[in-house]
Amino acid sequence: MSKTILAVDDSGSLRQMLAFSLKAAGYGVIEAVDGQDGLNKAKQHQVDLVLTDQNMPGMDGLSLIKALRALKNYQSVPILMLTTESGDDIKAMGRAAGANGWLVKPFDPARLTEVVKKLIG
């Protein structure tokens, strides 16, 4: 059974490219348009990995990570940030919130799937 990834990003084209890249590598993908939508979908479907943007309207990526880590069934699920931001301060905040890794946009599909494979097989 294929592993499922929750891709959270307010950019439609970015979600489209994430889905294209991850599905091509054999993963199932659930898309969410912002942090709140991501949290709702994570509650509806137990996913194997969460990939989230930081800057989104409403609930941002850091808030989503904190909310997910507060859920019992998401305490050990890998969460990766995929964002345009690369400052040390915000990375430290991501790490403190419970992120397992930080990917700076734009992403390369091969490198992304390599990281995902390393985390969930």
Added chain:
Amino acid sequence: MATNETLASERLNAQVMQLLSGVSEHGDQHLAEVERDLVQMDVLLDEAIKKLCASFMAIHHAVGQQQEALNGLLADGVPSPESAARFEALRGEIDKHVGAAVTGLQFQDMTSQLIGRMVQHLAGLRDVFGALDTSGSVLPESNNEALLATLSHISDRVGTCCTERAGGVRSTVNQRHMESGDIELF
């Protein structure tokens, strides 16, 4: 010895100069930010378009070569180890170009954030100019004291709207090129 009227005139002049320099300084700040984002966006769009063009041409070339190899295979009847290896290499080449195209296609996400930031700066500029609106409170027959009070009020409004906007326009896009970004696992 300066008369009261002269002192009031000097204060009035100083207040007008302060107001004008405030408008100039804040307007310049907003426009400099818009200019910076436009230049950055232009570079990103230019690189993205070049990458996309190159990737799609390379895909087209690789697909053409694949077709040639297929034709050869069909003519031979049985695929030789060389043909099989060539197919595998071509598949890898196509995957590489598709990956590069996907990286290039992400320009919209970044330019959209830059445009959003520019829109906020333009709104800030509009607020500054809006704060200059005296709504007819400075009448020709007003005395210097009344004019001073009005100008001081306008200066305060300009300062307030600049302060209010300052926190809402943090730059979130620092990319200067369309190369794939760093990956760090914690």
